[in-house]
Amino acid sequence: MSGHRLDLRGVTLHLNGTRLIGPLDLAVGPGEIATIMGPSGSGKSSLLAHLCGMLPPAFTAEGTVLVDGGDILALPPEQRRIGILFQDDLLFPHLSVGENLAFGLPPSVRGRAERRARIDQALEEADLAGFASRDPATLSGGQRARAALMRTLLSDPCLLLLDEPFGKLDAALRERFRAFVFDHARRRGLPVLLVTHDPADAGAAGSGKIITLD
């Protein structure tokens, strides 16, 4: 299968000079989902922030992060082509659903018609055809969650980071949205790092790659 690969080599984080994480070694192949678990404060979100180039100043880091064999830590954050999804969908409330999705599109996608076509296709894939002009507040939790994922995927990422994205959804919705996210990651060949407290998420991920921080 074509797609992207993530390799963490000796990734270590220190917080105020004390080791918090690592050294971590992990290889995640195209469409594979690795799970990061561990108690509150163990550094799960900080690991994702490090990959994105958003680590707060109290932290220092060592090790290498390769995407498709290239060292992404050498790149500025905006060039790393990372998609991230949080527990809160973070849709902008003052913009329509379509305008929210437009934020995901890279500037290289030019022209009104092309941008509109990409957004409409994403909405269709998310079972949200015709929702472009809707106010996000009028969507159900599941619809908002799917719109947020599509906004992330429109940026054409090489890597998907998920920080408890299923945490606030009720059980039935959680399972459906999880399957939706995993399916999209697999079809696009995206390696995924999933931060979760729920062992059921790790089971559903199916890779058996579970990193437990302590």
Ligand SMILES: Nc1ncnc2c1ncn2[C@@H]1O[C@H](COP(=O)(O)OP(=O)(O)OP(=O)(O)O)[C@@H](O)[C@H]1O
């Ligand atoms: N901006 C910051 N400056 C200093 N320390 C921070 C900062 N952000 C987080 N920390 C500390 O870093 C440690 C790891 O936090 P992090 O949010 O990565 O943990 P987590 O495992 O994601 O926790 P949770 O499950 O509660 O979200 C904690 O001790 C936290 O207090």
